Amino acid sequence: MCISLLGTKVGMTQIFNTSGLCIPVTIMQVGPCIITLIKTIESDGYNAVQLGYKQISSHLLTNAQFGHLNHKGLPSLKYLYETKTDSPKSFKIGQIITATNFKIGEFINVSGLTIGRGFSGYQKKHHFSRGPMSHGCKNHRKPGSIGAGTTPGRVFPGKKMAGRLGNNNTTIRNLQILDIDTNKDLVIIKGAVPGKVGNIVKIHPTLTLRS
Known part of the structure; x- marks a missing residue:
């Protein structure tokens, strides 16, 4: 299942591999994301799915946002993000996607806003x-x-x-996943990602696995 997800930058730290080498890593909380809309070529002219992220109180949404989510029986979500996919029929409304969508050793691209410096x-x-x-x-x-x-x-x-x-949308490519905590939806990647702690990031999987 090749699909982009939304996540939050938790922070940076360092780990040591088996040979004692210090590796700088970034910890991200990926998802859980909820499928809120499915678009197909027949209905919209292209294949895509809409993801919702971070549940909030319903009074913080506009009437259009609340109606869009409430009509499908979905919770109130702060962020809505559309991503293209080749197989929209493999998803369903209300499906929850978590960090289990990725694999250890996979290379991903991370997009986010850089730190604004005035x-x-x-x-x-x-x-x-x-x-x-x-x-x-x-x-x-x-x-x-x-x-x-x-x-x-x-x-x-x-x-x-x-x-x-600063405050520009930037993508860092080919960041390797070193570890995944499926219980807390945490993904540990090698290197740095854009933005400060708590920044919303977009995680794009690549199609190839590298050794």
Whole structure:
């Protein structure tokens, strides 16, 4: 069953393998996700399933969200996420999918929002070199000239300048699953994933297993 799931970043730690090598790992709580909608080529023009994640109080939902879930007898879910699949008929409304959907040793892709760092300058955002620090110099962390001369006499689009840094959707690919705790729906993967602790992430399985 190849399908993406929603999860929460629990945090990072380190483990040691049998040879004593220290491995940095990230712990994620994957699911449980509930199938809330099934789309097929016949009805919608493409095959996909909609997943719901994190049960909340019903008064926190809009009328449209509450009606969509209550009509099918489903609990109130905070996050709804649609993912494409090749076999939508293998799912059913109300089906619960957990971390057992993955296997130890499998490689996955994890998407999430990176940590927002606010308005940042040139050195922090683009790794520009600073100006001279000697006495009398007034160009320590300033951008300098940004124009392109008399011709064309304008600033080209895409010029690297100060601005908002972080809070972007990023995907880290080929992260190996080292262990799975099916009782608590925890997945331990090698490496780091985007975002801070408690961030909502999307876990995409790959089609191949690597040694």
